[in-house]
Amino acid sequence: MGHSLASKLLQAHTSETVDEPGQIVQCGVDLVLANDITAPLAIDSMERMGAERVFHPERVVLVCDHFTPNKDIDSAEQVKRVRDFAARAGIRHYYEGGVCGVEHALLPELGLVGPGDLVVGADSHTCTYGGLGAFATGLGSTDIAAAMVLGETWFKVPPSILVRLEGKPWRHVGGKDVVLHLLGRIGVDGALYKALEFFGPGIASMDAEARMTVANMAIEAGGKVGLFPADEVTSVYLRDAGRRNDIPLAADEDAEYESSLDIDLDQLEPQVACPHLPDNVRPVYEVEDIALDQVVIGSCTNGRISDLRQAAEILEGRTVAPGLRLIVLPATPRIYRMALEEGLLEIFSRAGAVIGPPTCGPCLGGHMGILAGGERCLATTNRNFKGRMGSLESEVFLGGPAVAAASAVAGRIRHPERI
Amino acid sequence: MRYTGKAHRVGDHIDTDAIIPARYLVSTDPRELGQYCMAGISPDWIKGVEQGDILVAGANFGCGSSREHAPLALLGAGIPLVIARSFARIFYRNGFNMGLVLLEVGDQADALREGDQLQADAEEGIIRNLTTQQEIQVRPLPDFMRKILESGGLVPYVRKRLESAA
Ligand code: SF4
Numbered sequence: 001m002g003h004s005l006a007s008k009l010l011q012a013h014t015s016e017t018v019d020e021p022g023q024i025v026q027c028g029v030d031l032v033l034a035n036d037i038t039a040p041l042a043i044d045s046m047e048r049m050g051a052e053r054v055f056h057p058e059r060v061v062l063v064c065d066h067f068t069p070n071k072d073i074d075s076a077e078q079v080k081r082v083r084d085f086a087a088r089a090g091i092r093h094y095y096e097g098g099v100c101g102v103e104h105a106l107l108p109e110l111g112l113v114g115p116g117d118l119v120v121g122a123d124s125h126t127c128t129y130g131g132l133g134a135f136a137t138g139l140g141s142t143d144i145a146a147a148m149v150l151g152e153t154w155f156k157v158p159p160s161i162l163v164r165l166e167g168k169p170w171r172h173v174g175g176k177d178v179v180l181h182l183l184g185r186i187g188v189d190g191a192l193y194k195a196l197e198f199f200g201p202g203i204a205s206m207d208a209e210a211r212m213t214v215a216n217m218a219i220e221a222g223g224k225v226g227l228f229p230a231d232e233v234t235s236v237y238l239r240d241a242g243r244r245n246d247i248p249l250a251a252d253e254d255a256e257y258e259s260s261l262d263i264d265l266d267q268l269e270p271q272v273a274c275p276h277l278p279d280n281v282r283p284v285y286e287v288e289d290i291a292l293d294q295v296v297i298g299s300c301t302n303g304r305i306s307d308l309r310q311a312a313e314i315l316e317g318r319t320v321a322p323g324l325r326l327i328v329l330p331a332t333p334r335i336y337r338m339a340l341e342e343g344l345l346e347i348f349s350r351a352g353a354v355i356g357p358p359t360c361g362p363c364l365g366g367h368m369g370i371l372a373g374g375e376r377c378l379a380t381t382n383r384n385f386k387g388r389m390g391s392l393e394s395e396v397f398l399g400g401p402a403v404a405a406a407s408a409v410a411g412r413i414r415h416p417e418r419i
Numbered sequence: 420m421r422y423t424g425k426a427h428r429v430g431d432h433i434d435t436d437a438i439i440p441a442r443y444l445v446s447t448d449p450r451e452l453g454q455y456c457m458a459g460i461s462p463d464w465i466k467g468v469e470q471g472d473i474l475v476a477g478a479n480f481g482c483g484s485s486r487e488h489a490p491l492a493l494l495g496a497g498i499p500l501v502i503a504r505s506f507a508r509i510f511y512r513n514g515f516n517m518g519l520v521l522l523e524v525g526d527q528a529d530a531l532r533e534g535d536q537l538q539a540d541a542e543e544g545i546i547r548n549l550t551t552q553q554e555i556q557v558r559p560l561p562d563f564m565r566k567i568l569e570s571g572g573l574v575p576y577v578r579k580r581l582e583s584a585a
Contacts, residue, residue: 016561022523024561049577140485140509142516146577154564156511192479193508224508 002252004160005227006195009135013118021159021258029059031112032147033121035103036064036075036096039082042122045145054089055151061093061112062086063103066360068096071367101332101358104128104216104300108208109334111241115230115249120147124219125300125382131212132238133230133249138219158224159258160195161186165202167266172416174310175210176302176380176400179217180271181263184281192222194258197251202265203228208237209306216301217382220278270415272378273398276386284403284415294325294377295408296389297401298356299363302380303331305338307401312344314405314416315351321411326353327369333358351408365389371396378407420520420541420565422500424471428533429460431477435484435510439492452488453495470497473539475531477503481510490517500539502546504528515564518572522546527555541565 003011003018011018013027032054034042039062054060062082067075079096086094095106104125107113115133119126122144129136139153147153163182183190196218198211206214211228218226228234230249238246269283297303297311308330320326328348330336336358339345348355354369362369363381371377371390377397379389384396399407402416409419437459439452446452457464474493480503481489490513493501500520514521520541531537536549544559560568570576 022558024564026561026563045574048574049581051577051581140487140513140516142487142573143512146516146573149577150580154515154561189479193505222508 001256002254004195004255004257005197005229005249005251006135006158006160006225008251009116009118010155010157012116018157021157023157024154025157026152026154027118028152029120029147030117031059031061031119032144033061033063033103033107033119033123033126034144035062035123036066036068036079036082038122038141038144039085040078041141042145042148043081043085045142046149049145049149051149054091054148057090058092059151060089060091060148061107062091062095063100063106064096065100065102065106066364067366068100068359069357098333101335102300102303102360105304105331105335108132108212109241109332111238111243114238114243114246115234116247120144120153125216127218127223127225128212128216128300130215130218130226131228132208132234133228135225135227137224158193158195160197160255161191162257162260163196163198164200164260164262165198166200166262166264167202168205169265169268172402173265173268173270174400174402175206175213177268177271178263178265179214180273180278180281180398181268183217183220183273183279184271185261186221188220188277188279189222191218194223196221196223196226197257198226198228199251202263203231204233205265207306208233209304213301217278220382270400270403272403272413273384275384275395275397278382278384278398284399284413287397287413288415290397290413291376292324292378292407292412293375294327294369294371295404296327296329296362296369296377296379296381297404298327298329298331299360299379299381300331301382302401303329303335305335307380308335308339308344309342311401311405312347314402314419315409316347318351318409318419320352320408324408324411325369326351326408327356327362328353329356329359329361329368331358362389378404378413380404420560420568422471422473422520422539422541424473424537425469426473426475426531426533426535426537427468428531429457429474429476431504432479432482433460433476434482435486435489438481438489439486444486444488447488447491449491449495451495452492453497456492456496465496468496468498472498473537474498474501475503475528476501477528478505480506481514482507485509485513487513487517490514490519494519500541502528502531502539515567516573518568520568522557524555524557
């Protein structure tokens with residue numbers, strides 16, 4: 001029997017023979033990630049382990065992105081602790097301030113993750129790198145501490161679900177719509193424990209950023225990883241990120257899957273996830289005209305340059321509806337500069353948007369756009385749990401950047417073709 | 420890694436709030452947490468449990484938050500081993516990392532009843548039901564997982580490895 005992408009990637013990192021789902025294998029890791037919220041806990045665990053050094057200072061990445069610029073004394077103290085630790089441990093990939101961006105947008109553009117890599121992070125959206133063909137998944141703080149010290153961890157080999165993409169998406173339909181549609185079909189536990197593996201002719205029409213948007217939300221279906229094969233599209237992205245020698249990667253032809261499903265991109269409408277779960281998904285035309293107080297464009301799901309371009313295309317020469325707040329947060333400093341140079345920031349500013357720094361900010365209800373009771377927001381983020389962006393009485397809808405921009409102009413949820 | 424004890428059954432989708440409700444998360448001491456083990460199901464649940472008893476659960480045991488307090492509460496309650504139809508992913512990791520033995524047995528979990536006397540050998544991958552004389556085969560634990568458990572969890576395991584390397 002051939003290997004699925006998931007088992008192939010695990011096999012490449014273990015001396016044991018990977019032969020079936022459920023098997024537990026010990027794997028070497030290529031990169032270990034933690035952020036301003038999770039690194040302090042991992043540092044605690046490391047101390048209890050009596051460890052002073054990390055396995056490889058170049059292979060540990062610390063990104064203080066959640067509350068940057070530090071929003072209060074507590075977050076500043078946490079970051080200080082991470083900063084001191086990075087200095088002590090000789091960790092060069094430490095990011096805060098003006099070089100800091102949302103971790104899952106930052107690592108790919110720095111060329112730190114790519115096909116064939118095994119990455120573990122103390123953050124549930126570490127699965128984003130599956131868009132580039134990396135086996136990447138989130139772990140708890142003690143697990144991450146051990147991986148930082150030993151450079152290895154254990155995995156249970158996941159069964160894989162094959163998602164076959166056919167056709168080509170229409171204008172204004174992107175990676176977010178693909179993954180929301182998928183969530184609507186399989187539910188928030190539809191891929192529990194499992195690998196989602198994307199495949200088929202439809203993949204060619206998705207750029208690397210769209211693939212990362214899809215992989216990013218694999219965790220919203222309970223998945224361990226969301227994996228794309230690595231092809232020419234991947235190589236182009238990685239060359240731009242300064243990586244060399246990455247090779248194409250695909251599942252074996254005779255790989256076995258636990259189940260499979262098809263998505264026809266030709267038929268796909270822009271999608272919106274309604275409160276309070278990411279699988280409460282409707283085509284946008286079914287929820288049009290729900291009035292909004294705020295729109296947020298940003299995050300590790302949709303804060304990349306292609307997302308900002310899509311939003312700017314709609315916002316150019318238009319203004320946001322009176323009384324609505326539009327917040328745009330480019331996910332990294334590099335994306336910010338690109339948006340500046342391409343004139344996108346001017347379009348956003350003229351449209352009446354607040355342009356914020358690269359930060360997770362409101363995505364997790366941290367800062368820079370918190371919702372009051374009774375307020376409604378449409379965001380390009382990935383979670384719409386109760387209270388995720390502020391008050392427990394607020395509501396969050398999730399959509400792609402085109403729907404977000406159109407809705408900001410309309411003041412209510414709106415199909416991008418109908419403004 | 421042999422265990423003998425009385426089976427206590429719980430159902431499907433027992434979440435970490437049932438295992439240890441959030442209001443008790445003010446401690447990380449297993450003994451203290453153990454007093455409130457399964458308090459989310461019933462505060463009296465723990466009264467029927469003796470040191471060494473074995474928990475038998477349905478599907479998706481330990482779903483919900485990633486709190487490491489959940490396996491600690493079970494250990495603190497004197498339960499060294501959980502047998503389940505299936506485990507939630509993060510709980511499964513946390514369990515081993517905290518030193519709790521977990522055996523996933525699929526449908527075979529249904530044959531184990533409340534009060535059955537069980538004997539499990541995690542190394543060999545065999546569970547014997549002494550009450551019904553039935554036997555369940557599971558995949559034996561890999562070597563290094565056994566080492567984690569023998570050390571008492573991931574923190575002492577790493578500590579030991581570092582000490583022996585020094
Ligand atoms: S942008 Fe949101 S989902 Fe992504 S890492 Fe930050 S808080 Fe988490």
